[in-house]
Structures are given as C-alpha cells and as structure tokens.
Amino acid sequence: MLRVYEALHREARISDLDLEFTRFVATSCGVTAPEVLLASCLVTHLSTAGHTCVELSEFAGGEVLGGEGVAGPGAPALTAWCAALRASPLVGGPDDYRPLILDVHGRLYLYRYWRYEQIVADRLTALAQRRAMVDARALAVTIETLFAGTEGHARDGQREACRVAATQHLCVISGGPGTGKTTTAVRILGLLADANPGLRIALAAPTGKAAARLGDALLAESGGLPEGVRDALPRGAATLHRLLGMRADAARPEYHRDHPLTADLVLVDEASMIDLGLMARLVDALPAHARLVLLGDKDQLASVEAGAVLADLCGPAGAPDSIPETAEGDPPTTSQAGATVGAATRSTARSTIADCVVQLHGSYRFDPRSAIARLARAVRAGDADAALAVLGSGSDTDLLWRRDADRRLLVDGMVDTYAPLLELARGAGPAAEVLAAVGRFQLLCARRETESGVGALNRAIEEELAGRGLARVGFGWYPGRPVMVTRNDYALRLYNGDVGVVLADPDADGALRVCFRTADGAVRWIAPTRMPEHVTAYALTVHKAQGSEFDRVAVVLPRSPSPVLSRELLYTAITRARQRVELWADEAVLRITIARRLRRASGLRDALWGTPE
Secondary structure (H helix, E strand, O other), rough: HHHHHHHHHOOOOHHHHHHHHHHHHHOOOOOOOHHHHHHHHHHHHHOOOOOEEEHHOOOOOOOOOOOEEEEOOOOOOHHHHHHHHHHHOOOEEHHHHHHHHHHHHHHHEEHHHHHHHHHHHHHHHHOOOOOOOOOOHHHHHHHHHHOOOOOHHHHHHOOOOHHHHHEEOEEEEEEEEOOOOHHHHHHHHHHHHHHHHOOOOOEOOOOHHHHHHHHHHHHHHHHHOHHHHHOOOOOOOHHHHHHOOOOOOOOOOOEEOHHHHHHOEEEEHHHOOOOOOHHHHHHHHHHOEEEEEEEEOOOOOOOOOOOOOOHHHHHHOOOOOOOOOOOOOOOOOOOHHHHHHHHHHOOOOOHHHHEEEEEOOOOOOOOOOHHHHHHHHHHHHHOHHHHHHHOOOOOOOOEEEOOOHHHHHHHHHHHHHHHHHHHHHHHHOOHHHHHHHHHHHEEEEOOOOOOOOOOHHHHHHHHHHHHOOOOOOOOOOOOOOOEOOOOOOOOEEEOOOOEEEEEHHHHHHOOEEEEEEEEOOEEEEOOHHHHOOEEEEEEEEEHEEEEEEEEEEEEEEEOOOOOOOHHHHHHHHHHOOEEEEEEEEOOHHHHHHHOOOOOOOOOOHHHHHOOOO
C-alpha cells in the first residue's frame, strides 16, 4: 500500500510530511488497513491546507489525492470507513488519548487539533455564559454620553458592541475595513476602565505589525476620553506570542491555565489571523474572571496555520447577529436593525455565543456607493456577475480592470509607478516624504512564486529599474529600495510586516540606512548590517498586506486557476485600498476566484453554535 503514496509523493500530490506520517502509521504502528492509511495521509495533507480535521463524508466513495494523470486511492463508503477506523488501535473516540480521534459526526482529527478545538469551545462557551452585573439604565446613559454628537446606523452597531462588552465576558466584533472597530475598541476600553477602577488591560494582536498598529491607533483615538480614564489605558500592544510568553525552545508558554495572565481584560485585534492552536493557548491562559474582546473581519483571509476561528465564532450564514446590507449599501430598515438588537439584548438565564457577537456595517474608508465598495460587496457575496458588471462599467475613476494580465505591461506599469519614488530617494528627498510615498501604493499578489508571484515580479521590477539606472541588481542596498521585515526583532522594535525604505542618512555622511516611520511620525534609521530578516517589497502577498491600507493597490491574479484563489483573498486585497484598485485578472480566473469560498473543515462552529438540523 505504501507504493501508492510513494508514487503520489513523486508526483507532488502529497508532501514529505504526508508520506512520512503514512509510513510511520504503517511501519512503526503496524497498521496495514488501507482505510486507515488513507485517512492518516489525508489528515496531515488537509491540516497543512488549514483544515483542522477531515470530514470523511466529503471523500467517501470517491478517488482521493489524485489528479492530472495521477490516480489516487479510492475511499470506501462512509459507514465502512468509519467502522475500519474505529476498529484500529490508532484511532480513538472523543474521550480517548490516541494519535487520531474520530468524532460522532465522522470528523477525523490529529489529536492535538482535537484537543485545541475542545479547549477553545469549552473556554469560549464558559465565557459566553458569564454575564456581568450592571445597571442597564446607567449603562445606556453612559453609552449615549460616549457617542454624544454621533448619529447613523453605523454608530448603532458600535453602541451595541459597547453594550455587549459591558454586559458579557466575551465580546466578538466583526466588521469590514473602515467600519470603526478601533474607535469602538477605544470606547469599550474607556467604558470598562471607568466602571472598574484599577482594571488591568492587555492589548494584543497576532503579528508585530498588527500589534504596533493597534497601539498607535488606540493612542490616536483615545484623546476624547477623560484624562483619568485615558491614563488607565495601556501605552502599547504586544504580539500574542509575547503576551503569552511563547518561545521556540519551550514546549509550553510562560502563561497557561496553571499560571494565568495578570489581566482582567484582554483585547485582541486582527482576530481573523489567529489560528486554532494560538487561540487555544490564549483562552487557556485567561484568568477565570477575565473578559475577552476580539476584533476582526470574518470575511477576510483566515490564518496561515490551521483553523478559521473568527469565522467559526461568528456563526453560520444568517446567524442572528448579522445585520443585512442592501445592494447599494444603505442602512437596513428599522425592522431589520431591530431584529439584530433584539437578538443581542434578549434576556436569558445563560448567554449564548449569539449574544456575544456584533457585526459592524457602514465603512468610513470609502463611500458605500463607490466602485470599490460595490465590488467588495459583490465579491464577498460570491456574485461574479455583479462583480464583473462593476469592473466592466468603465465609468469609475477608482477602479481599473486589466483583463489581459500581460506580464510585460504589468512590469512596465509598476516600474512607471515606482520610478518617481526611486528618483525622489536618489535626489535625497526628505525621509518622511519618501516613506509617505511608499505607503501610498502597493502591488499585491496571490502567491509568492509563479510568473505572477511576488518573487518573480520583485525581480522583474528591480531588473527594469536597474535598466533605467535606478536600482542595482545583485547589490541589495540602493536608494529607494522598499524592504519588508519578515521576522520580529523586539530589541530594534521592528516587526514582521514592517515596511521601510533605503535612503542616504544625512546624519551619517550619506551612508545608506533603512528608515522606518515611528508611531509619533518621526523617522528611525537602521544600519543594513543590523536589519532582521527581510525581503524586497515592490510586491507583497495579500496575506502580508492583511490589516494594512494604502491609497492605491494593484492586485495581480495568476493566469490560470490556483488552489490559493478564493473570494476571501480577493476581498482582502480589494479592501486594502482607500481610493483606487487596479485589478489584473482574466475573466475566467476571476469567476473561479469569486465562486470559490474558503471553507476550512472544523467542528468548532458546531461546538459553539450547535449542530445544524
């Protein structure tokens, strides 16, 4: 049986990990049942694609792992498959400690993902069922005071988020770009800090860049709070890894169930980027009395690692927290909004996850009737015809569709865009001005490699710039080169995703340095020899740009369909832009991308919301 998997490995249908785990099961565990070997290969294969389990019903009775002229093994019928797995000593049930766990719904897990899922489900359910004792009338007055002078449907969602955060120990706030998540977070922190003197608050995000941005945003937004309350707020945010004390050389974080965090409230931004394992460690480290507030956009790309925790937390489509939007982005009717508020404010003996989730609508980043907003809504809804109608209208200055993604035209266009930046840098333009120019435009790609990927386009753009005398290929440091940090360096206060630019430092006799903007708008200069791991950043993946925003973006999709393409990826890319999107994509690829929804197999949603009937 192993010959089948060795052949699949030679044809790159499965990874080294998939093959080695299957070999381990067959040789070290002495398992020869073909049904178990297939399931073992599948469970690692899908985990590297972001799934936390295998839903056996999706594969039962068909050919698995094959394609492009390579035959894969056939999967048995579901009943026979489950019976063979339950008969294997390698596979246990929910109460067992075995390498593989098969639940009653036919989901097969690696034990660690099963355990992570149970920790997250149990802890979040317990948090959701805890209500804070508050005076409802006094709370309503306080919230109205916080929002004095602000009107509109979008503010209603923010008010509701504040009420949920004040009355529940779990508050999940999902909203698209510009819906006011940070503004809402500041009001929540002010509300809770004012009501609970001495409240210990921890702010965090999955990445260093997101943590720094959260700290900066809260600092900028907190000016309207009373001085005493403002002084009680944290001065910055940490990465979740740093907050929990996670180290590569330690099997367990510093903070865990037996040594919890010293915090009464933990607020986490960019929650869509949190994978299942990291969320398990976070909730495991929360003190029993603590509150948890999660901010993010459930429609954006999920975490790089396994799981889609925020999407699972926000529930199935049509969950009672969702406020519908009209096709033109107008606020819903009073009855529609009232249904949401009613669902969130209903009085029950024990709260549920639905009581803890608030969806924000109404973007302050761009007009809801703009082409970018209409395209984003169509992509998010999976409506390819509507998206193509917006793209093909040809009358909007904020959206340009390049149907023929010709690589030569693309590179020429990007070089024309970046050349003024490099000329400004060569002319010893002010560092702040050059940094501002870098932050106004970004080329985004779906993949790192392939001819339309980050690596190839960065090389092609740099070579063309060198042909114009603006760059030096083979010599990494030249004025105007944008660089992105790819590994956190806490000593230098540089974080994964930070983007800087190479310039001549006037205070170092014109020596080349990499300059970065600080939180207060100043410029920091770092010698190239001190730089942490980094890459050239003319082009970035959509994943790396997640959470950032630019005046303009150019989005490049591959010429042929790819498994990485999904409506979530395209939606995330489009909504990085404040003013203009230039989309390079073939119509057929666009349709496939918009039709493909990023669905990750998981039992977490059912554990939190209940199994659909």
